[in-house]
Amino acid sequence: MKEIPKAYDSKKVEDGIYKAWEKSGFFNPDNLPEENIKKDKDGNDLTYTIVLPPPNITDKLHLGHMAMLAIEDLLIRYYRMKGYRALWIPGTDHAAIATQNVVEKKLLKEERLTRHDLGREKFLKKVWEYLEETQAVILRQIRKTGASLDWSREAFTLDKQREKAVRKMFVDMYEAGVIYRGERVVNWCPRCHSTLADDEVEYKEQKAKLYTFKYSKDFPFAIATTRPETKLGDTAVAVNPKDKRYKKYIGKVYETDFCGVKLKLKIIADRHVEMDFGTGALGVTPAHSMADWQMAEENNLEIIKVIGEDGKIKNNFGDYSGKSIQETRKIIIEELKKNNLIKKEEEIENNLSLCYRCGTAIEPLPSEQWFINVNKKLKQLGNKSLKEKAIEAAKNKSIKFIPERFEKRYLDWMENLHDWCISRQIWFGHRIPVYYKIKNQKSKIKTANQNSKIDNKDKEIYVGVESPEGEGWIQDEDSLDTWFSSGMWTFSTLGWPDNFKDGKKTGDLARFHPTQVLETGYEILTLWVSRMIMMSLFALQEIPFENVYLHGMVLDERGKKMSKSKGNGIDPIEVIEKYGADAARLSLLIGGAPGNDVRIGEEKISGQRNFVNKLWNISRYVVESRKSKVESKKLEIGNLTLVDKWILDKLNNLIKEITDDLDNYNFSAAGEKLREFTWNDFADWYLEVSKIEKNKDEILVYVLKQLLILWHPFIPFVTEEIWKNLKPVPSSSLRENGARREGNNLLMVEKWPGRERKFSFPTAEGDFKLIKNIIIAIRNARAEYKIEPSKKINVVIYAGRIGNENFRSLQSQARLIRELRTGIDKLEIKEKGDKIDQAVYVAVGGVEIYLTGMIDGEKEKARIGKEIDNLKNMITAGEKKLSNKEFIEKAPPRVVDEERERLKARQAELKNLKKQARELK
Ligand SMILES: [Zn+2]
Numbered sequence: 001m002k003e004i005p006k007a008y009d010s011k012k013v014e015d016g017i018y019k020a021w022e023k024s025g026f027f028n029p030d031n032l033p034e035e036n037i038k039k040d041k042d043g044n045d046l047t048y049t050i051v052l053p054p055p056n057i058t059d060k061l062h063l064g065h066m067a068m069l070a071i072e073d074l075l076i077r078y079y080r081m082k083g084y085r086a087l088w089i090p091g092t093d094h095a096a097i098a099t100q101n102v103v104e105k106k107l108l109k110e111e112r113l114t115r116h117d118l119g120r121e122k123f124l125k126k127v128w129e130y131l132e133e134t135q136a137v138i139l140r141q142i143r144k145t146g147a148s149l150d151w152s153r154e155a156f157t158l159d160k161q162r163e164k165a166v167r168k169m170f171v172d173m174y175e176a177g178v179i180y181r182g183e184r185v186v187n188w189c190p191r192c193h194s195t196l197a198d199d200e201v202e203y204k205e206q207k208a209k210l211y212t213f214k215y216s217k218d219f220p221f222a223i224a225t226t227r228p229e230t231k232l233g234d235t236a237v238a239v240n241p242k243d244k245r246y247k248k249y250i251g252k253v254y255e256t257d258f259c260g261v262k263l264k265l266k267i268i269a270d271r272h273v274e275m276d277f278g279t280g281a282l283g284v285t286p287a288h289s290m291a292d293w294q295m296a297e298e299n300n301l302e303i304i305k306v307i308g309e310d311g312k313i314k315n316n317f318g319d320y321s322g323k324s325i326q327e328t329r330k331i332i333i334e335e336l337k338k339n340n341l342i343k344k345e346e347e348i349e350n351n352l353s354l355c356y357r358c359g360t361a362i363e364p365l366p367s368e369q370w371f372i373n374v375n376k377k378l379k380q381l382g383n384k385s386l387k388e389k390a391i392e393a394a395k396n397k398s399i400k401f402i403p404e405r406f407e408k409r410y411l412d413w414m415e416n417l418h419d420w421c422i423s424r425q426i427w428f429g430h431r432i433p434v435y436y437k438i439k440n441q442k443s444k445i446k447t448a449n450q451n452s453k454i455d456n457k458d459k460e461i462y463v464g465v466e467s468p469e470g471e472g473w474i475q476d477e478d479s480l481d482t483w484f485s486s487g488m489w490t491f492s493t494l495g496w497p498d499n500f501k502d503g504k505k506t507g508d509l510a511r512f513h514p515t516q517v518l519e520t521g522y523e524i525l526t527l528w529v530s531r532m533i534m535m536s537l538f539a540l541q542e543i544p545f546e547n548v549y550l551h552g553m554v555l556d557e558r559g560k561k562m563s564k565s566k567g568n569g570i571d572p573i574e575v576i577e578k579y580g581a582d583a584a585r586l587s588l589l590i591g592g593a594p595g596n597d598v599r600i601g602e603e604k605i606s607g608q609r610n611f612v613n614k615l616w617n618i619s620r621y622v623v624e625s626r627k628s629k630v631e632s633k634k635l636e637i638g639n640l641t642l643v644d645k646w647i648l649d650k651l652n653n654l655i656k657e658i659t660d661d662l663d664n665y666n667f668s669a670a671g672e673k674l675r676e677f678t679w680n681d682f683a684d685w686y687l688e689v690s691k692i693e694k695n696k697d698e699i700l701v702y703v704l705k706q707l708l709i710l711w712h713p714f715i716p717f718v719t720e721e722i723w724k725n726l727k728p729v730p731s732s733s734l735r736e737n738g739a740r741r742e743g744n745n746l747l748m749v750e751k752w753p754g755r756e757r758k759f760s761f762p763t764a765e766g767d768f769k770l771i772k773n774i775i776i777a778i779r780n781a782r783a784e785y786k787i788e789p790s791k792k793i794n795v796v797i798y799a800g801r802i803g804n805e806n807f808r809s810l811q812s813q814a815r816l817i818r819e820l821r822t823g824i825d826k827l828e829i830k831e832k833g834d835k836i837d838q839a840v841y842v843a844v845g846g847v848e849i850y851l852t853g854m855i856d857g858e859k860e861k862a863r864i865g866k867e868i869d870n871l872k873n874m875i876t877a878g879e880k881k882l883s884n885k886e887f888i889e890k891a892p893p894r895v896v897d898e899e900r901e902r903l904k905a906r907q908a909e910l911k912n913l914k915k916q917a918r919e920l921k
Pocket residue numbers: 189190191192193355356357358359360
């Protein structure tokens with residue numbers, strides 16, 4: 001047997017272990033030992049699949065990733081050990097807008113260039129160069145955490161295989177009439193020059209001016225707005241149909257001159273207009289408000305665009321044309337004031353919409369975009385729409401949410417879902433597979449940044465997986481929303497579309513789809529999870545995953561969000577270097593409930609590192625103590641002592657509990673139970689007893705091995721390293737593993753244990769608990785009376801009151817009571833007897849215990865007396881302090897609370913000492 005190092009050095013061990021795992025090939029489920037694999041009732045191998053939510057390619061590993069990796073690796077390792085072909089697919093996301101922004105910023109900073117200076121081709125080359133660096137970094141970091149991902153199936157949302165899948169999906173959806181081109185008011189970022197999805201818009205409370213004014217002298221009433229400049233595009237005024245003030249105007253059309261621009265305004269009724277906001281009348285600007293766009297469609301209003309994609313006033317607005325929004329607003333206000341048309345100016349709080357990428361104010365404006373129609377009834381979905389099917393999947397529980405409360409959030413969002421705008425005006429990403437050709441060669445295409453607006457009659461359109469043949473085709477300039485490709489992640493990584501022929505899944509797709517769990521942060525439930533469900537329903541007519549497990553955010557120890565600027569961030573790679581990956585994983589797995597935020601700080605991590613070291617030391621003790629024996633006696637059930645039965649029975653129950661907990665995603669509870677058993681039951685009790693009762697090698701090794709298996713999904717590195725040091729136990733009654741195949745002796749492919757009937761000893765727990773409590777009571781009494789550890793005492797125990805059986809049980813355990821750090825010289829166990837004078841008395845579960853020889857009566861009386869005086873003084877001082885008003889009011893509440901606690905503790909101690917003094921008499 002090898003010499004085991006005294007201390008566990010994670011830094012020396014982890015990389016080597018990860019290499020050994022990779023070399024074994026077991027990360028790939030196809031390579032798992034055949035004899036490990038369980039079958040379903042049809043004789044097929046059981047599979048368990050998770051797709052890793054692909055981190056953005058520009059990401060550096062943060063604690064949120066680490067939490068995700070720890071949870072998913074735990075699940076994958078657990079199911080692998082349970083006999084499933086466990087597949088965990090790695091990959092990265094190209095994160096179109098985010099990545100393009102990072103590279104644009106870098107370009108501007110380093111070379112003072114914009115992407116337009118470079119042009120599309122050169123710019124994209126820059127992006128790819130940059131990606132190669134960052135992709136390598138994040139993938140290396142993921143390995144550091146111990147993640148047992150099948151690297152042979154690694155994918156990237158923008159690689160060749162995924163590009164094929166994306167184009168096929170687009171073409172299929174286009175042909176099914178799900179994808180369409182339409183004009184719509186979109187969230188437009190004038191800086192990014194791109195549309196943003198509703199949930200890519202951030203809101204910031206700010207003060208704004210609300211102006212109440214009349215369009216002109218001859219317009220009959222005033223309206224209110226915070227954006228007077230957009231009023232240049234008003235085509236109606238909306239009022240509430242119930243509003244008596246305006247009833248008579250409804251249906252009328254007014255032609256008026258608004259600050260030099262002619263407007264034709266129809267008065268319309270809309271029940272959404274709030275009667276008590278402003279004047280109760282709203283100018284309707286269809287081109288620059290989503291709500292107004294809706295009203296325009298319902299009332300057949302004209303749409304006049306005022307603001308262009310560059311954020312400036314468009315042509316045809318006279319002097320205003322080409323001016324910025326701010327400038328125009330100023331001129332209009334001045335104009336209105338000059339004509340005495342402003343009735344009121346007031347400051348209000350309102351929500352400003354900002355681009356989530358760059359913080360620029362969003363301009364809602366109409367634009368030609370590609371959309372996914374979520375309400376179109378589809379034949380392949382039984383004449384239901386994507387939206388209806390996605391709602392149904394949650395309602396009929398084919399997809400379950402953990403924790404359950406997220407189902408409601410998902411459904412709320414789904415039920416309010418509008419058509420999904422999938423085109424983005426950026427260069428990096430999947431380019432839309434649509435091509436145009438001008439029929440009349442004379443009209444030239446304007447090569448603006450935007451799609452050339454060409455009338456459909458004049459151009460041919462080609463939509464296809466392959467590029468079109470022939471000359472003159474020009475591809476749509478836009479790219480797809482990044483969620484379009486990541487929405488296909490569960491099946492594009494499993495070989496779709498090649499593995500899907502005539503509505504039948506083949507290959508990996510047939511074996512591993514639908515996947516079992518999607519584990520991700522709750523903040524992308526709507527952005528990503530919902531889209532994955534719709535995409536899979538469309539492509540495969542099946543759900544992408546059976547369970548959605550949502551983890552919370554990782555916060556600092558005070559419950560604050562971590563951020564670089566606040567300096568409270570923790571870099572997981574630094575943590576791994578300093579404390580080891582296992583300690584970092586454990587800190588993230590323990591102390592959090594599903595969906596709840598988890599708090600973490602250095603103290604917690606170093607505490608978990610201490611536990612990892614403890615496990616190492618326990619193992620070292622077990623291995624070393626076995627080594628020192630020439631031969632160990634074979635263990636037979638008949639020879640088991642009470643404590644043996646107790647630990648085996650407890651372990652048996654623990655296995656059942658941990659299995660249940662992991663099946664139900666209670667990772668934290670499982671970890672806490674394992675820790676309690678390992679540290680308390682096994683180390684503090686069983687290991688200590690083994691020094692007295694001896695010949696426990698077989699059980700020690702057996703329990704340790706089971707513990708290593710149970711711990712492995714949580715802390716894979718240290719458990720694997722210890723496992724290496726354990727020689728397989730030769731022909732033992734405790735291990736039924738037959739000959740093991742060479743190379744299969746890694747812990748990661750050990751079989752997950754079940755309950756062993758032969759180790760069920762239902763009475764052992766209660767019996768040993770009594771012994772434990774007696775020992776603890778004796779230790780506590782010694783501590784309370786401040787007895788030197790070396791001083792021996794005498795103990796008399798009366799068991800009689802609870803009957804013969806306990807008397808015999810206590811007698812049989814006399815050695816443990818005497819020797820387990822109780823410092824007993826002479827121990828007598830009797831059925832019953834008289835009260836003993838000059839002794840300390842304690843009762844445990846009906847058993848009476850007298851401790852003698854502990855105290856020298858007179859000396860002890862003097863000591864206690866002195867201590868009582870001392871305490872009384874301190875209590876008086878404390879009470880005085882707490883009755884001092886100034887102290888109570890001025891001191892920080894924490895200090896006052898501490899003072900109160902101290903006082904309470906002293907009062908309790910005084911009571912206790914007085915009791916001791918009485919007993920001495
Ligand atoms: Zn922006």
